[in-house]
Amino acid sequence: MKKFAFLVHVRNSYRIDLAAVARPFGWLPESFYENAMRNRPLRPFVWSKVTLSPGATEAEGYVIMVPYSGKQLLSQQRAMMPRIEQAVDLASSLGAGVVGLGALTSPVTLGGKLLTGRDDVSITNGNAFTAVITWRRMAQLIDESPSYRPTVAIVGASGSVGHLVSQLLARHQPDADYLLIARNERRLNALAWEMTGLNPLVEPQVSTDMESVRKADIVLLLTSSSEALLQSRHLKPGAVVLDDTVPRNTNPALLDQRPDVTIIDGGLVSMPYLHTSRDIGLPDQTSYACLAETMLLSLANHEGHFSIRNPTLEQAEYIGELARQYSDFGFRPAADHSFCVPMKTAARFQHSYSRSPASAV
Structure with missing residues (x-):
């Protein structure tokens, strides 16, 4: 070693x-x-x-x-x-x-x-394993979603981790509607074509506007920013957010502002x-x-x-x-935390590592 x-x-x-x-x-x-x-x-x-x-x-x-x-x-x-x-x-x-x-x-x-x-x-x-762990957790959230075909917003989709997570989701989780969000529309369109090329059942939408996040049942946050970008107004009632950012792009105040929303620490x-x-x-x-x-x-x-x-x-x-x-x-997805505090609802989301629908990688 x-x-x-x-x-x-x-x-x-x-x-x-x-x-x-x-x-x-x-x-x-x-x-x-x-x-x-x-x-x-x-x-x-x-x-x-x-x-x-x-x-x-x-x-x-x-x-x-x-x-x-x-x-x-x-x-x-x-x-x-x-x-x-x-x-x-x-x-x-x-x-x-x-x-x-x-x-x-x-x-x-x-x-x-x-x-x-x-x-x-x-x-x-470190972005390859970050993408793998994030994809595995997203696969679980899609599987657990009460929506028959949940809408998944990937904020920062054109970035290093977002690009690979999007590819993995397209290949293995076609049973969701994907919304790719970032600043560069050209890169987003190219990524959308890649995803459809990997799986013709996947036809992502693209947007450069954070307001479009409100359509999503599940939000994956992957931006490279030093500030909290995700605001209360961006979230659909009952949305689940997987925040994979360091420094965090969510603020703990969201938990008080939107008690209907679940925010999970990603990449752990x-x-x-x-x-x-x-x-x-x-x-x-x-x-x-x-x-x-x-x-x-x-x-x-x-x-x-x-x-x-x-x-x-x-x-x-x-x-x-x-x-x-x-x-x-170890090297398994950690139990769910929200702002580094163990989640009381973790058992609702937790699957075994071996039985995960994302166990192919």
Whole structure:
């Protein structure tokens, strides 16, 4: 097994994340940190040591913090690239053979493309396994929907994960009506043609308007944004939302505004032996799917870069097979949470891993 590293950044709040290092940091207002961090060349550092094997006593991997907010990464991409390169340098110096790109470090590097000149580490954006886990959960939600033929809105469909999830759904779940939503209509139309080519029973609609989400029984949220994009007015009565975004594009206030709506945290993987030396913002023994992909590649001693920009159906099959091969470590869809809180209704949605209608990958 190779050592691995996974890059993260400050989520939506310096104050909250830094309070995990020392409680007094949480006493300062967010505006103080925003002003203090602006245009500062801050060096990445090890946020947490990670083990995933039962009984492991030495670090098998590292979570490396790029100490900037998601908003800064997206608005100052050119300035952020040297910081991300430094984070990969740190990973390599720690002996990591595989480096995963977490959250918005992936779009800033064009899905890892800007790092493929490196030959000291294998780079992956984690999107292949994220797509597989997301597709499996969506297949369950479609199967459980009270609608005979539910309308499924995929927000961010033309992105790296959205593209592959859409392909998997077209191939295996033709018993739904799909609405593809993103900013680029040309890409959406191309994806709709791809989906119909994979399965003639699937004829997706496309839209560039978030208001069209209101047609959907099930909403899959996959956008790369530092802000909450999904609002109460966008949701149909009784809608189910699978939020696969980090930072989150949903706000906890939605639970109060729309008690009829179910919001599920997406892209979470059960890892019964996982241990981190510092909180990474997840329930115990739970991993992000993109981090899990990094772990799978390290367990398999993978050589060369893996998921770069848009992962392929072939890569989905490969990483799904690795998940089965290393199932003793977990790599199964986690129990349902909503804003990191276990859902009382989780049993209503939960299927066994082996019986999932999405078990082909």
